[in-house]
Amino acid sequence: MKGPEAGRVSIKAVAAASGVSPATVSKVLSGRAEYPVRTETAERVRQVARELGYVPDVAARNLRTRQTGQLGVVLEAVGPSEPDNLLGEPEASRAVSRTFDGAIMAGLSGAARELDVPALVVYPGGQQLARTYLDGRVDGLLVSCDPLRGHDLLERLSGTALPVVALWSEQVPPGMGAADVDHAGGAAQAVNHLLELGHTRIAFYGGGQASGVEHFQRREAGYRGALAAAGLTALPPLHDGTALVEAVRRGTVTAVFAETDLGAAAAFQALSGAGLSVPQDVSLIGFDDIQGAEYIAGGLSTVYHPAAEMAAEGVRLLLEQLAGHPPRQVLLPTRLVLRDSTGPNPGGD
Amino acid sequence: MKGPEAGRVSIKAVAAASGVSPATVSKVLSGRAEYPVRTETAERVRQVARELGYVPDVAARNLRTRQTGQLGVVLEAVGPSEPDNLLGEPEASRAVSRTFDGAIMAGLSGAARELDVPALVVYPGGQQLARTYLDGRVDGLLVSCDPLRGHDLLERLSGTALPVVALWSEQVPPGMGAADVDHAGGAAQAVNHLLELGHTRIAFYGGGQASGVEHFQRREAGYRGALAAAGLTALPPLHDGTALVEAVRRGTVTAVFAETDLGAAAAFQALSGAGLSVPQDVSLIGFDDIQGAEYIAGGLSTVYHPAAEMAAEGVRLLLEQLAGHPPRQVLLPTRLVLRDSTGPNPGGD
DNA sequence: CTGTTAGCGCATTCAG
């Protein structure tokens, strides 16, 4: 039984118990080949260490080696107690990140595990505090950017010696890595899908207040780009349910690309409230593939948002930087998820 | 300009620059009253520290003080790369935690910020690895319990000197704190709401495979308890859409309490596919208040699941334990969220 | 009130 004393076994105790010096124990347990130790001795030391329940003290190790192996994480959405935003940030922005914080953590954890990062240090201050990330707690920092405010932190960090990778950000100060989702590309996938179904009158549903959110702007840009590439022009964006219903009734639009799945849900609610059906009267496609998307609009066609993959990529990028490579910027590809809310264009065009 | 050299300013440099000894600097910057320092001196030291951009080295501090102020976190859902479960864990279990990991992190972060916890250390190994949490990285550990596997880890941890608080767990080994959601109470709130609307034939929708999940069992128990308290007997549980539709058509049930919001979404889909409407033909209430619940079933009445609050409470409990208080177990109250999927019982009874 | 001394536990020299 190792017992509660396990934490108190130091390298010195192991050394004494196995009849070697602390230095030798350290060499053995470091596992590194550049320290030649007789196999026999090494074996015995390892055995004794195991028996004694030796656990290396990371504080001492960190102090000595001047690094931790740990990566820092700044999450953007830090909970209900976060002070209200002074900039009048649209609610949509926060909702997006709240939706994906779980996925972010999952992606980070998965990558960390695979790449042998012993721990992730989450700074609870979010991006509010100008606190220091340079206190030696971590070797590098992942910043999950607020679409509206993230850049401040990045700017402040850009002068420091701390390697940084931005998540959810395409543009970063020089010297930083970045991983983001290809919002424009995803929007184009959605629009192309509708085009292939024969639709030509395709509207964008969303925008309005939330247009301050860069991701959504890129989605709209992707939508416009895909239409332009097909020789079509974008219709005026639909900002609410009544405008949508009206446009569908008039036959002005036969398909709708919603900014988000939640937007698609709202659109569907307006539509079905007006007696219009999906996809018979109008095709509907969203963006995000949120949990429960299969229950929206009788099974929502949408674009998968690779938040977890992006986070995992961020870990890889940061580790790359720590290994001395120059920072890179990466855009993660989305993927169509087709369910039942999109169908062929019934009309002539 | 502090510049990239900020991290290299040690307490010794500050001492030299302000003409005092390192110890005095330490005393000043510790801010603790038990070390009396002349206000004048203190002022000067602080000033110099600021000018030099001094940042305390946590590794050194941790080594010296034998504590970190940091709290460890073991999240259960650790992403897509998690090795498949050998126990045949129902998908539902994972879905629940994935849904709430974002909320958990938000709650932890918020509480950590308010209570001046400098950082949360997330162990990426999840509950898979038997890795050590005793390496001095953290002063205490929060374990977000897998409904099925969490207890193993808790057992293994219960012999150690590390203070532990379990999240999402009612029963814990002696000596541990715990915070959980009051699933049974929440279910009772839902059922009581239906009873107040005049329903007496109230069915539980869910169970089936997922019945291995303790939380869901407690929800069902709460449902039964509330009915029993009203002098009613529970109906046979409905495990799928067809059973549900049939029961409603027969008039056997007039109201349904679904195990989860996602379950409610599935129920609604089956119902509306069969031409039945909510709440006219049958009232429907869920559990969780997931994002998008307002779009389920035309606005789902449900029970708010205080995951973030539970996590925040966990931080408080752990800090309490670290301060020497005995561990406590806390159940977080749920709250009804009424929307449009529940209505009065139209029938005679 | 302030300075001096002594280590926290480990990883790295450099001798042997």
Add this chain to the structure above:
DNA sequence: CTGAATGCGCTAACAG
């Protein structure tokens, strides 16, 4: 191949 000596940066004890 192994061991003795050194110090990472800080803070707790004690001496002034």
